[in-house]
Amino acid sequence: MKQLFYFFFLLPAVTVAAQTPAQLRACLPEVEGWTIAGKVESFTPENLYDRINGAADAFLSCNFAEMTQLSYNRINSDAYITIQCYRHDTPPDAYCIYAGERFPDAEFLDIGAEGYREPQMLNFLSGSVYVKMETHDKSAEANEALEKIARTLAAKIDAASTLPALLQRLPEANKVERSELYVSQSFLAHKFLHSAYMAQYRENGNEYRRFIIDAGTPDAAKQMIREYLAFAKQDAAPEEKELIVINDRYNGRVDVTWDGQYIIGRTYE
Amino acid sequence: MKNLNRRHFLRLTAAGSAGLFIPSKLPAVTSRTGRPETEKINMEYRTLGRTGIKVPVLSMGVMRADNPNLVKAAMRSGIVHFDTAHGYQEGKNELMLGKIFKDMPRESFVVATKIKVSARGGTFGKEAPEEFMEKFNISMQRLGLDYVDILYFHAIDSREATLYEPVLKVMQDLKKQGRTKNIGVSTHSNEPEVINAAVDSGVYDVVLTSYNFKQKHLPELNAAIDRAADAGLGVVAMKTMAGAKDINIPAALKWVFQNKNIHTAIPGFTAFDELDVCLACATNPQLTGDEKNYLAQADTAPSLYCQQCNSCTTQCVKHLPIPDLMRAYMYNYGYRYPAKAKTLVAELNLSGNPCASCTSCEVKCTNGFAVAEKVRDIARIAAVPQEFLA
Numbered sequence: 001m002k003q004l005f006y007f008f009f010l011l012p013a014v015t016v017a018a019q020t021p022a023q024l025r026a027c028l029p030e031v032e033g034w035t036i037a038g039k040v041e042s043f044t045p046e047n048l049y050d051r052i053n054g055a056a057d058a059f060l061s062c063n064f065a066e067m068t069q070l071s072y073n074r075i076n077s078d079a080y081i082t083i084q085c086y087r088h089d090t091p092p093d094a095y096c097i098y099a100g101e102r103f104p105d106a107e108f109l110d111i112g113a114e115g116y117r118e119p120q121m122l123n124f125l126s127g128s129v130y131v132k133m134e135t136h137d138k139s140a141e142a143n144e145a146l147e148k149i150a151r152t153l154a155a156k157i158d159a160a161s162t163l164p165a166l167l168q169r170l171p172e173a174n175k176v177e178r179s180e181l182y183v184s185q186s187f188l189a190h191k192f193l194h195s196a197y198m199a200q201y202r203e204n205g206n207e208y209r210r211f212i213i214d215a216g217t218p219d220a221a222k223q224m225i226r227e228y229l230a231f232a233k234q235d236a237a238p239e240e241k242e243l244i245v246i247n248d249r250y251n252g253r254v255d256v257t258w259d260g261q262y263i264i265g266r267t268y269e
Numbered sequence: 270m271k272n273l274n275r276r277h278f279l280r281l282t283a284a285g286s287a288g289l290f291i292p293s294k295l296p297a298v299t300s301r302t303g304r305p306e307t308e309k310i311n312m313e314y315r316t317l318g319r320t321g322i323k324v325p326v327l328s329m330g331v332m333r334a335d336n337p338n339l340v341k342a343a344m345r346s347g348i349v350h351f352d353t354a355h356g357y358q359e360g361k362n363e364l365m366l367g368k369i370f371k372d373m374p375r376e377s378f379v380v381a382t383k384i385k386v387s388a389r390g391g392t393f394g395k396e397a398p399e400e401f402m403e404k405f406n407i408s409m410q411r412l413g414l415d416y417v418d419i420l421y422f423h424a425i426d427s428r429e430a431t432l433y434e435p436v437l438k439v440m441q442d443l444k445k446q447g448r449t450k451n452i453g454v455s456t457h458s459n460e461p462e463v464i465n466a467a468v469d470s471g472v473y474d475v476v477l478t479s480y481n482f483k484q485k486h487l488p489e490l491n492a493a494i495d496r497a498a499d500a501g502l503g504v505v506a507m508k509t510m511a512g513a514k515d516i517n518i519p520a521a522l523k524w525v526f527q528n529k530n531i532h533t534a535i536p537g538f539t540a541f542d543e544l545d546v547c548l549a550c551a552t553n554p555q556l557t558g559d560e561k562n563y564l565a566q567a568d569t570a571p572s573l574y575c576q577q578c579n580s581c582t583t584q585c586v587k588h589l590p591i592p593d594l595m596r597a598y599m600y601n602y603g604y605r606y607p608a609k610a611k612t613l614v615a616e617l618n619l620s621g622n623p624c625a626s627c628t629s630c631e632v633k634c635t636n637g638f639a640v641a642e643k644v645r646d647i648a649r650i651a652a653v654p655q656e657f658l659a
Contacts, residue, residue, distance in 0.1 A: 020612050049457050053385065053424040054507070055356050057333045057537055080389075100335070101359040136387070136396075181335075186540040189339040250338050250541055269338065 019129075019157065021068040024085055027156040031145045034072040034081070041069040062096035062184050063089040065128075072145065079137035081145060083153070086130040092164050092195075096182040098125040104178035109147070112154035113161040122146040127158025166197050169212050169262070176200040187213065188251050188267065192227040213263040221258040228256065310347045312551040315532040317503030320451045320474050322379055322418060324350045326526050327551035330507060330535035332357045337369050342541060344369075344378070346548055352477075352505070352535045354383035354423060355408045363411035371413055381505075382408050383423035383455050383477075386436060391427070398435040405443065419475050419503075420449035426459045431466035431473075441472060451475055457508065461486065464493035468500045480506035480531060482524045482564055491528070498530035506534040518543070520560035522550040581640065584632045587624075590617055591632065591640060598647040607650060614651045622648050 019027065021042045028036050041051075044066055048056040051067065059067075065087045072081040088094040095113070102123065106116035112131075115124025120142070121134045133150060135142050154161070167180050179200035187196040198211035215221035218240070225238045232246050238258070246254045252269035312325035328350035329343045335358070340351065353362045363382065370378060384404045386397040405420065420440060425431050431454055440452040453475030456463035460478045467473040476497050484490060494504055509525045510516050518536075525534045538544050556564070581591045593613060601610035622645045624630065630641040 022612075049508075052356075053455075053457055054330070054332050054354055054383070055358075057330075058358055061333050061539065100361070103359070183335065189334075189336045189342075189540045191540045191542060250342055251336075252338075 019087075021066075024068050024153075024157075025070055027153055028070060028072075028083075029148060029152040031072065031148055033141060034074055034145055037071040037073050037080070039071070043067040043069070058100065059086060059088075059097055062100075063093040064097075065089055072149070074137060074142070077137070079135065079139075079142065081133060081135040081137070081142065081149070083149065084132045085153075085157075086132070088128050088130065091125075091128045091158075091161070092182055093184060094125055094128045094130045095164050096184045098123070098130045099181050102178065104176075108178075109150075111147075111150050112157070113163050115150060115154065117143075117147070122150050124150055124154055125163075126154040126161045129157050131157075164197065166212055166214060167199075169264075170197065170199045170210055174201045174203040175210075176202055187211070188248070188254070190228070190231065192224060192231070209267050211265055211267070213265075215258075215261050215263055218258070218260050221261050221263050224263060225256060225258055228254075310548050310552055312347055312548075313526075313554065315529070317451075317475060317505070317532045318498065319501040320419070320503050322350075322451075322503070324379060324533045325551060326531075326533055326554065327522075327547055328352060328379075328505070328533045328535045330537035331362055331366060333537045333539045334362075335365070336539075337365050339539070339541065339544065340366065340369055343544055344373075346544070349377070350379040350381070350418075350533055350535070352381045352383075352507075353412075354385075354421075355404045356385060356423075360407070360411055363408055367411050367413040375414070379418045380412065380414070381419035381421060381453070381475075381477075382412065382417050383421035384408065385423040388430075391430075393430070393433055393436070397433070398439045401436050401439050405439075405448075409448065416447055417449050419451045419453050420444075421453045421455040421475070421477055423455050425454050425456050425463050428462050428466040431463050432470055437470070437472055451503075453477055453503070453505075455507075461489040461493040464490075464497050468493075468497050468502060473502060475503040475505060477505040477507055477535075479508035480525055480528075480534075481509050481511040481521060482567060483511040494528070494530050498532075503532050504530055506531045509534050509536050517560065517563045518546050519550050520556065520563045522547060523554050523556050523560060524564055526550065526554040527556070580635050581632045586627065586631055589619075589623055589644065591644070593617055594644050594647055595638070595640075597650070598643050601647060601650060607653070610647065611650045611653060614647060619648055619651065621652075624648075 021040050025036070025040050043051050045060055045064055048059060048064065048067060051069070067087070068085045070083040070085070074080065086094070086097065088097070102116060106118050109115040109117055109124070112124040112126035115122065120136065120138060121132070123130070123132045131150070131153060133146050135146065164182065170180065176199065180197065181199070182195065182197050184195050185191070187193040193213060196211045196213045198209050200207065200209050213224070215224050222238060225244065228246055229236050229238065229244070232248055234246065236244060238244055241257055241259055244256050246256060248254045251267055254265060254267050256263055256265035312327055314323045314325055316323050325347060327348060329340065329348050329352065331340060331351050331353045334340060351366060353366055355363065357363070366380065370380070384401055386393055386400045388394070409417070420443060422436055422440060440449070443449045444452055451474035452472065454463060454467050454473050455477035457479050464476050464478060467476050478490070478494070480490065497504055506525050510518060510521050522534065522536060525531055536547055538547055585591055594617070597610040597613040601607050624641045624644050627641070632640045634640050
C-alpha cells in the first residue's frame with residue numbers, strides 16, 4: 001500500500017524530508033531583544049527571480065525547490081535580520097550552491113554540516129537546506145543573535161547533517177583547503193559528464209584539479225568514458241582502472257579512469 | 270560599509286582561487302567540425318543604441334558559467350559582450366571574468382555588470398547610494414578593469430525605483446569619471462513601466478529586460494521596447510528561454526532575434542553544445558517551419574500550471590477554491606513537493622473528492638485545464654498520511 005502511495009505522489013520528492021515555510025518559522029528560537037517577524041515569504045522555481053534576480057539561475061541549476069524568507073526585528077530599532085532558507089531536492093544539491101558561494105578564508109563554524117561567518121552575515125548548510133542570514137546591524141548583539149538562530153535552526157532542519165560522503169574520496173594531500181565543489185550538471189561544460197565533485201590541488205607550484213563522478217553503475221561509468229573518447233575523437237577501448245588521457249579541445253588534457261561506478265580524474269587547465 | 274569592504278577584499282585576495290580554474294593562455298585547438306576555434310562565426314551585428322557599441326546579436330549571460338573554458342570558447346567564436354553581476358556566485362563570477370580579461374586587449378570585449386541595492390518593502394534606504402558605490406568598487410576590483418562598458422541599476426521593477434535620484438546621481442558621476450561608459454537599468458518584472466521610465470529619464474543608455482515568447486504582456490513590452498529603441502537606448506534581452514528546462518532553444522532564441530529593436534541577447538549557456546546551438550541560431554536566425562509551428566503551438570497551448578487568473582472562481586457551482594487547488598496541484602506534480610501540497614489542501618477543509626457529486630463541470634478554464642480531473646487528483650492527497658510524504 002505504501003508503495004502505491006509513492007507511485008501516486010512522486011517517489012523522488014517524498015523521500016526527502018522538508019519543512020514547510022510555517023514549520024521553518026516554528027523552528028526559530030526566541031532571542032532576547034529581537035522579535036520574530038510575522039511575515040513569511042515563500043519562493044518557488046517559478047518566482048525566485050522576483051527575490052534574487054539573475055542570481056536565481058545558479059540556484060535553479062542546483063535543483064532548487066523552494067526558498068522561505070524569514071526575519072527578526074530588533075526591538076526599539078529599525079535593525080533586522082533576514083534569513084533565507086533555500087531548500088534543494090537533495091543534500092548534494094544544497095551543497096552544490098553552498099560550496100559554490102562559500103569563501104575559504106571565512107571564519108568557519110561547527111553549525112549544521114558546515115557554516116561560516118563574516119561580518120554581518122552567517123551562512124550554513126543543513127540537510128537539503130542552504131541558509132543565508134544577513135543583517136545591517138553591526139553590533140555584537142546582532143552577531144550573537146545570528147549565531148544563536150543559526151545553531152537552533154541547523155539542528156532542527158537536520159540534526160544529522162554532514163557534508164557529502166563522496167568528498168572523502170578526494171585525496172587530502174596537496175588539496176587547497178575548502179576548494180571542494182559539486183557541479184550538479186554539465187561538468188567541464190560537457191552534458192554527458194553530468195555531475196561531479198572536485199577540488200583544487202597545489203603541488204610544487206603547479207595547480208590541478210581532481211574530480212570524482214558517480215556514474216551509478218560500472219557500465220554507466222564505462223559508457224561515460226566512451227562518450228568522452230568519442231567527443232575527443234580518440235580511438236581507445238577503455239579498461240577499468242586504466243589511465244586514459246583525453247585531449248579535450250576545450251578543457252585541455254584530462255586524465256580519467258574508472259573504478260566500479262566511479263570515474264576519477266584530473267584536469268590541468 | 271567598512272565591514273563590507275573587508276569581507277569582499279578578503280574574497281578578492283584569497284578566496285577567488287578556490288573553485289575557479291583559470292588557464293594561463295588560450296590554447297589553439299580545433300573544433301569538432303574541423304574549423305579552427307579562433308575563427309569567428311559570422312553573426313549579425315547590431316548597434317546598442319546611442320552607446321554606439323556594435324555587438325553580435327548573441328552575447329553571453331555568464332551568470333551560471335563556472336568553467337572559464339566555456340567563456341573562452343565563446344570569445345573564440347566571436348561573442349564579445351559578457352554580462353555578469355555583482356551578486357552572481359557571491360562575486361566569483363566577476364572574479365572568473367576578471368582573470369580571463371586580464372590578458373586580453375580591453376577593446377576586444379564588452380562587459381556589463383549589475384548592482385542591486387537593498388530595499389525593504391520596495392523602498393531604498395538612505396544608505397543606498399553608498400551601498401551602490403561600495404559594491405561598484407568591489408566589482409571593479411574583482412574584474413580588474415578601469416572601466417566597464419555598461420553599469421546597470423539591477424532588478425528594478427517600478428518607475429519610482431528606476432528614477433531613484435540618489436543612485437542615478439552616483440551612476441552619472443561614475444559615467445563622468447569614465448569608470449563606466451554607459452549606464453543602464455535591468456528589469457525582470459513590470460518591465461514596460463521600467464523601460465518607459467528609463468526612456469523618460471533621459472539618463473539611461475541601455476535597458477536589460479526579460480524577453481521571451483511566453484510572456485503574457487508582450488504587446489505592452491514590445492511597445493516599450495520600440496519606444497526605447499526609437500529614443501536611442503540600447504536594448505538587451507535576458508530570460509530568453511523563459512526559465513523553462515524543456516524549451517525549444519533554437520525557436521526561443523530565434524524568436525528574440527526577429528525583433529530588430531532587441532540589439533543583443535544574453536542566454537546563459539553552460540555547456541559547449543549549448544553554445545554551439547546558440548551560435549547556430551545567431552548565424553542563421555531565420556525560423557524554420559518546425560520552429561514556427563512550435564511557437565504557434567506554444568502560443569495556444571495551455572500552460573502546464575494554473576496562471577492564477579481567478580476567472581474560474583465564480584463559475585464553480587460548489588464555490589470551490591480552484592486556484593488554491595491548482596496551486597496544490599503544481600506543488601505536487603510540478604515541484605514534487607507533496608508535503609506542501611497536502612498542507613495547502615488540508616487548509617481548504619475539503620472532503621474526499623469535492624467534485625464527486627457533479628455530473629458535469631461548469632468551469633471553463635482560460636488555460637484549457639480539465640479542472641475537475643485535476644481537482645480529483647490533488648484532493649486525494651488530503652487522505653495520505655503525513656508519514657508517507659515527509
